[in-house]
Amino acid sequence: MVMIEFIISGLLFVLALNVIMFYFAFKYQTDKLTDITYSVSFFVLIMFAFVYGQGWLSTGKIAVTILITLWAVRLGWYLLDRVTQLGKDERFDEIRVNKKRFFRFFFIQGFASWVVSLPALIRMNYANPDGSLQTLEIVGLVITALGLYIEAAADYSKSQFKKKPGNKKKLYTTGWYKHIRYPNYLGESIFWIGVFIVSFPYLSGLQYLSVLGTIFIIYLLIFVSGIPFLERGRAKRLKGDLEYQAYLERTKKIIPGLY
Numbered sequence: 366m367v368m369i370e371f372i373i374s375g376l377l378f379v380l381a382l383n384v385i386m387f388y389f390a391f392k393y394q395t396d397k398l399t400d401i402t403y404s405v406s407f408f409v410l411i412m413f414a415f416v417y418g419q420g421w422l423s424t425g426k427i428a429v430t431i432l433i434t435l436w437a438v439r440l441g442w443y444l445l446d447r448v449t450q451l452g453k454d455e456r457f458d459e460i461r462v463n464k465k466r467f468f469r470f471f472f473i474q475g476f477a478s479w480v481v482s483l484p485a486l487i488r489m490n491y492a493n494p495d496g497s498l499q500t501l502e503i504v505g506l507v508i509t510a511l512g513l514y515i516e517a518a519a520d521y522s523k524s525q526f527k528k529k530p531g532n533k534k535k536l537y538t539t540g541w542y543k544h545i546r547y548p549n550y551l552g553e554s555i556f557w558i559g560v561f562i563v564s565f566p567y568l569s570g571l572q573y574l575s576v577l578g579t580i581f582i583i584y585l586l587i588f589v590s591g592i593p594f595l596e597r598g599r600a601k602r603l604k605g606d607l608e609y610q611a612y613l614e615r616t617k618k619i620i621p622g623l624y
Contacts, residue, residue, distance in 0.1 A: 394461055408438065430489075
């Protein structure tokens with residue numbers, strides 16, 4: 366498939382998915398379809414790319430497909446489990462009942478998942494005649510797998526802590542969280558950097574701008590909807606908590622010793 370047609374088809378595909386999910390989420394006023402649709406969007410995009418991209422049996426494309434699928438399924442399951450435990454997601458209290466704002470959330474979510482996936486989509490529409498992996502691809506795949514492991518391990522340890530009686534409202538400060546406050550976001554950032562590195566050997570011309578997708582997701586996590594949202598919530602909930610203040614003083618947000 367011609368590259369521009371391939372990329373635009375992926376966008377339309379994922380936007381259609383989010384519109385459908387919006388319909389059911391708004392109709393039933395449920396938060397169980399919000400975050401999980403984000404994960405499903407990535408899964409749908411990589412499956413679309415795997416099926417319709419060129420040379421779909423190449424080693425590199427199979428590896429990228431497996432890693433992004435594992436990331437999406439793992440994150441989707443984690444988010445669904447979390448909202449099931451909480452009953453609802455308080456972030457959507459004001460927009461869940463507003464049809465236009467709720468629709469806008471799903472539409473932007475679909476578009477954002479496409480932007481973040483651009484490096485992978487471009488990679489998936491190139492075929493290695495012999496199916497071999499380039500050196501930079503191997504490096505990228507290792508980095509991607511490392512990011513997946515860090516994010517999954519951090520989320521799992523925290524979720525297990527929260528499920529224990531009496532820990533629901535307690536701050537988790539051990540394990541991965543002993544060294545930085547958001548190891549899950551560090552893992553996700555590393556994951557998408559790895560995906561871009563995997564894709565880099567196949568980029569040319571304007572395709573290099575797909576790095577903006579990688580920058581975009583990292584920027585969101587660190588400066589917009591990730592860390593800032595959680596920091597504000599904790600500051601309000603744990604105001605005056607000396608243990609929390611001590612935790613803030615001895616840890617960085619996402620990079621040990623730096624930031």
